[in-house]
Amino acid sequence: MSATVSAAAGERQVRISxxxxxxxxxxxxxxxxxxxxxxxxxxxTGTMPQNPTQNLFLGLPVELQAEEAKLLVDKGVAYIxxxxxxxxxxxSSPAFEPxxxxxxxxxxxxxxxxxxxxxxxxxRVAALHxxxxxxxxxxxxxPAVEGGEANPKVVTEGSVATASxxxxxxxxxxxxxxxxxxxxxxxxxxxxAQPKKKEPVLPAVTPTTSSPLxxxxxxxxxxxxxxxxxxxxxxxxxxxxxxxxxxxxxxxxLRFGGAFxxxxxxxxxxHAHYLANSYGWEEKVxxxxxxxxxxxxxxxKKSFLFGAEKKPQGGEGEGEVRVFCVEWxxx
Numbered sequence: 001m002s003a004t005v006s007a008a009a010g011e012r013q014v015r016i017s018x019x020x021x022x023x024x025x026x027x028x029x030x031x032x033x034x035x036x037x038x039x040x041x042x043x044x045t046g047t048m049p050q051n052p053t054q055n056l057f058l059g060l061p062v063e064l065q066a067e068e069a070k071l072l073v074d075k076g077v078a079y080i081x082x083x084x085x086x087x088x089x090x091x092s093s094p095a096f097e098p099x100x101x102x103x104x105x106x107x108x109x110x111x112x113x114x115x116x117x118x119x120x121x122x123x124r125v126a127a128l129h130x131x132x133x134x135x136x137x138x139x140x141x142x143p144a145v146e147g148g149e150a151n152p153k154v155v156t157e158g159s160v161a162t163a164s165x166x167x168x169x170x171x172x173x174x175x176x177x178x179x180x181x182x183x184x185x186x187x188x189x190x191x192x193a194q195p196k197k198k199e200p201v202l203p204a205v206t207p208t209t210s211s212p213l214x215x216x217x218x219x220x221x222x223x224x225x226x227x228x229x230x231x232x233x234x235x236x237x238x239x240x241x242x243x244x245x246x247x248x249x250x251x252x253x254l255r256f257g258g259a260f261x262x263x264x265x266x267x268x269x270x271h272a273h274y275l276a277n278s279y280g281w282e283e284k285v286x287x288x289x290x291x292x293x294x295x296x297x298x299x300x301k302k303s304f305l306f307g308a309e310k311k312p313q314g315g316e317g318e319g320e321v322r323v324f325c326v327e328w329x330x331x
Contacts, residue, residue: 014078016069017061023069023080024061026210031062038077039249040068041267065252067240074241090213103213236260236278238309242321243276250276257296262305274305274325281308281319290326298328 014030016023025031025042034040042062047053064072072078090096236259243250243262253261253275262274275297279285285306297304307323 012077014072016064016072016078016080017083018080019083023064023066025064026061028060031060034072034078035266038072038075039244039247040064040072041249041251042068043252067237068250070237071241071244087210087213096213099213103210235280238319238321239276239278239307239323242307242323256300256302257293258304261302272302275300275302276305276307279306279308281310283308294326294328297326303327 012030012033014025014034015027016025018024024045025034031042034042042064044058044060045063046059046061048059069078069080073080090099240250240260243260247264249263249266249270250260251263251267251272253259253272256272256275258275258277260276261272262276263270263272275293277289277293290304290306293304293306304326305323306326307321309319309321311319
């Protein structure tokens with residue numbers, strides 16, 4: 001497993017876009033990579049173009065916590081890019097003209113693929129309706145008089161002449177109903193000229209990433225010592241790194257009242273085992289926090305885990321992380 005992870009890590013560098021103080025990943029392949037090999041699930045925050053009012057299932061990009069972004073950078077599998085500065089530099093520099101052309105070709109390619117899929121779907125639906133109309137015409141040719149009953153379509157001679165004159169002047173149109181060709185609804189012909197045939201509206205193409213424009217590392221590259229990232233991650237990063245090194249998956253634990261929800265594997269397959277909080281080594285842990293978090297974790301079938309890092313002598317290098325687990329057994 002370790003050889004697989006190291007091989008995968010050497011093949012890919014995840015681009016983490018820093019936008020307005022948020023750490024976002026837009027490429028679905030990067031999202032799969034950090035989840036499968038590094039246990040970083042993050043949170044989907046974007047809406048899909050086809051369903052912009054959704055509020056239950058969200059799409060790309062995924063947003064990482066500052067601790068998660070720093071963890072991936074420290075592992076050497078990701079870099080943080082100042083997205084605004086990088087894109088402006090690329091778009092304004094003549095040296096990146098080939099990259100801009102490649103990006104335009106990429107968008108045209110997506111458009112052609114969408115158009116081809118649209119035309120194939122349109123042809124399939126047209127063939128389906130044609131078969132239904134043919135079946136409906138065959139059923140409509142059956143005799144309408146059975147058992148000596150009068151045909152409801154037989155009317156007086158004058159009305160037949162009037163109807164035939166109307167049909168001869170303007171042919172009747174039919175539109176298929178929702179229930180197929182056998183229930184076609186007659187539509188009276190319009191006296192005005194027939195409207196022009198509308199061109200099919202192609203589906204909108206909204207790329208989720210500008211990777212063809214950013215194939216090379218950004219001009220404004222942030223390292224693991226990114227001040228903004230480090231300041232946000234200073235408190236709980238040691239605990240996250242400690243859990244990640246032991247193969248645990250983590251997600252934001254706010255809905256359970258903690259910093260992280262800790263899973264023994266992918267959250268698609270497991271429930272969380274721990275509700276985790278981080279403290280400073282010299283920080284006093286209020287007894288009320290231990291009681292409330294322990295009871296809350298037990299109520300949602302999780303143990304309350306809290307830990308802290310003991311800094312090494314001299315304050316340099318990695319310290320020792322100690323964790324404790326509390327479970328409310330009863331009263």
